[in-house]
Amino acid sequence: MKAKYLNPFIGFGFKKTFGEEASKPLIIDFLNLLLPKTDQIVDLTFKNNKQLGQTDLDRKGIYDIYCENEKNS
Numbered sequence: 301m302k303a304k305y306l307n308p309f310i311g312f313g314f315k316k317t318f319g320e321e322a323s324k325p326l327i328i329d330f331l332n333l334l335l336p337k338t339d340q341i342v343d344l345t346f347k348n349n350k351q352l353g354q355t356d357l358d359r360k361g362i363y364d365i366y367c368e369n370e371k372n373s
Contacts, residue, residue, distance in 0.1 A: 319346060319365075331367065341367045 306313040318327045324344060332340045347364040 321346065327365070339369050342370055343368045 306316055308314050308317045317323060318330070328341050328344060335341065344365050344367045347366060
């Protein structure tokens with residue numbers, strides 16, 4: 301059996317690693333490492349906001365997450 305790996309530095313790999321409901325705890329932990337202790341994330345919501353470009357050179361998609369802290373902000 302050949303091992304398969306995802307490259308998290310390309311769009312598909314990043315979205316597969318961080319952009320699914322099952323990976324919610326992973327992305328929350330990752331983002332909390334980058335944020336100050338006073339602004340830790342307690343929950344997040346995935347918003348699949350895909351935009352197709354006008355030409356082949358345009359950006360093909362945007363992926364957003366909305367985060368909430370303990371203050372609901």
